[in-house]
Amino acid sequence: MRLTDVDQTWTMSASMPLRLRDRLRSWTYTKKRILTIFTVFTLFSFVLLARNTPQKLRFSNTEVEDLGRPGVKFAAEDEWQPPHNWDPVYPVWTNFTRLEDEFAGSIRNLTTTSNNLKNPEAQQYIPYPHYESDGYRRRFQGSYVPCIGPRGKRLNDSVEDMIFGYNGIPISLHATSIWCPDTLAHQSLDFPDAPLGSSKTIGLDQSVCFERHGRYGAYGSSVSGHRPARGAISSPSDINWERVDWASLQSKCIEENADRFNMLPRPMPGDANYEKVASDSYRRDGVVKTRSAVIFRAFDSFKYTSDMLRVMRSVITELSLGSGGEYEVFLLVEVKDVTLPIFDNQTVYDQVLQDSVPREFWNMTVLWNTALWGRLYPKLPEFTRNVHASQWLPVQYIAQKHPNFDHYWNWEMDVRYTGHYYELLETLDTWTKAQPRKGLWERNARFYVPRYHGDYSEFADFIQARYQDGPPERRKDLSIWGPNPPVGQPLTPLDDLPPLESPTPAHDNFTWGVGEEADIITLLPMFNSDTTHYVLRGGYFNYPTNLLPAGPPRRATIITFYRISHRLLSTMHLENTHDPGHHMSSEQWPQSVALHHGFKAVYAPHSVYMDRYWPAKAANFIFNNGDAQRVIKAFKDMAPLGEGSGGWESVFGGDREHNFEISTWYYRTFFATRLYKRLLGYDVDGLGGENWEDKHGTFCLPPMMLHQIKDMEDPTTDTARLVAEAESQADEEAFQKEKAESENEALLAAHNAVYTPIQPQ
Secondary structure: OEEOOOOOOEEOOOOOOHHHHHHHHHHHHHHHHHHHHHHHHHHHHHHHHHHHOOOOEOOOOOEEEOOOOOOOEEEHHHOOOOOOOEOOOOOHHHHOOEOHHHHOOEOOOEOOOOOOOOOOOOEEOOOOOOOOOHHHHHHOOOOOOOOEOOOOOEHHHOHHHOOEEEEOOEOOOOOOEEEEOOOOEEEEOOOOOOOEOOHHHHOOOOOEEEOHHHHHHHHOHHHHOOOOOOOOOOOOOOOOHHHOOHHHHHHHHHHHOHHHEOOOOOOOOOOOOHHHHHHHHHHOOOOOEOOEEEEEEEEOOOOOOHHHHHHHHHHHHHHHHOOOOOEEEEEEEEOOOOOOOOOOOHHHHHHHHHHHOOHHHHHHEEEEOOHHHHHHOOOOOHHHOOOOOOOHHHHHHHHHHOOOOOEEEEEEOOOEEOOOHHHHHHHHHHHHHOOOOOOHHHHHOOOOOHHHHOOHHHHHHHHHHHHHHOOHHHOOOOOOOOOOOOOOOOOOOOOOOOOOOOOOHHHOOOOOOOOOOOOEEEOOOOEOHHHOOOOOOOOEEOOOHHHOOOOOOOOEOOOOOOEEEHHHHHHHHHHHHOOOOOEEOOOOHHHHHHHHHOOOEEEOOOOEOEOEOOOHHHHHHHHOHHHHOOOOHHHOOOOOOOOOOOOOOOOOOHHHHHHHOOEOEOOOOOHHHHHHHHHOOOOEOOEOOHHHHHHHOOEOEOOOEEEOOOOOOOHHHHHHHHHHHHHHHHHHHHHHHHHHHHHHHHHHHHHHHHOOOOOOO
């Protein structure tokens, strides 16, 4: 018998028994039905899988929407595309060209032509306004008085207290060109562009370069004690830092400049005169200069390395003393042992302070422990009263204890900025103040990718087209406009809601919010955490169960290096203390309260560098994947909700955060540390260090934000330890060698005593 190819019926011998023939025929048709059912079931399963697993996107050579430019089309094969069956857990950046060598530049190789490249001259870097100019004095009240620095001199007369930089940015010493998939050609490199954000866009000077001697030499002998770089400044005179009292210097500075500021306590939201005082003091430009507190965050066993000490001294000098008191710096220290009566016994408080903090910072330090929150915030769940879940309670405490500031910077100890700190914070203030509220929350949700979006105005136009101006089929239903509270939740007793200058965004010509100080500034996007795999997205407490499963509206930002206004901190405090005691995890709480109450929140897109060359489309697709989930028309109605950096495939999820490992700004990155170690004089994989600098010149970097930098010692300290260890190892090896030789000689002598050697004939 055989199975024919045409009708798949059996041809059987006539001699075959009838019963067997019928059974075989029945089995044949049954098999055919089984195969048909199996095929249909398989196809249905694939369709179902595609609908319910949108992260497994399939790209083909069909037309795809270019999300950066509404209405523009391109063929998918003409530009970078995600791998077939792209999985967000997979690190696509491992296939990109590595750029670490391109960051290795020195003061001898700068883009400027005004310097003698073999012996460049360092210049004083002074980013302060012309305080004595007629324009400044007409704009602001009072007279600026230069303050006394740590060397006992007025800072305007003390060159030793200045920082120095070099005109130009470093040119790569180790690479001349790179394959650029955006242009399908080789592109020459000076200093690599940042794939995310643009410090130049927000106003930071990107035409200068700083090396360790000019940047930190004024703040400690360790760094200036290294072999001086050719052309660098001479080493400032050393001082006994234990005799410096930074709190006293700041107090004297503020006293001499007091007529420039509003030194009265800021009222709480809900007070009768809140709107008038707030408006006069910080909401709009006025005659009174605003003041900000800068709060270093540490704990009682924190290790104050030589690098950390220099950073703290530079922040105080550049922000507080150099500006005539526009900033005041505090050190907020958590005492881990909650049994110590630091609030009830001054002797215990002083002893803990002296045991935990370097002497120069004693009088600017505020101690706290988690036992305090049970007294101040009894409505919060007990398990949230810790620094991880409630990082803002100590800052709220400072705002209540020191209410005469307009803003409060939460300063993480592992943040570094290679430029001037005053320029950084003032630039962030100026840029965020200029941002209109129209489309602001939507811009906040996205990474700005300059090579993809164009300049920032084009980026803003893209947001506008997507949400408000585009055709109905491409436009989102709602743009956030004014307060966005949880459904059915009253905002009383908080009656300070900002007035809507237009009933809808369509009636506003990008005027509302311009000139208004931001209530919160962040340095990474504020994403909708509910639509992501963000580990703390469910961290909200004491909200009614009728808000489930989505919970209250909320936004999150990784790295809590934020500036928060007094009115926002006060509102957070009232939300914690009034029934029912609303609260959220630390990375969600401030921006979510701002969202609920209609306060101004701004993400400032500073430059985030990476050690790989990211094609522009790849950077936008990966980091703004909430938009990319709608990119393929076939899946448009199936993709989960998500916007910008949010969505189920967001980079802000545990197994997707690998994309930041090669960046300069995240909580889990190695690249920031590698760059900073070279800046301090370390040799990292043959780049930087004494031998490299002998050949190329002192390593330098343009102004950039770096995070995380932890437990960083000086190369001198590290070298001394390594030398001691090497000498000890060499001594041990020499001893073991001598011991082995002695033992061998003894064995040979014993052998010869028994056996008489054979003499040659």
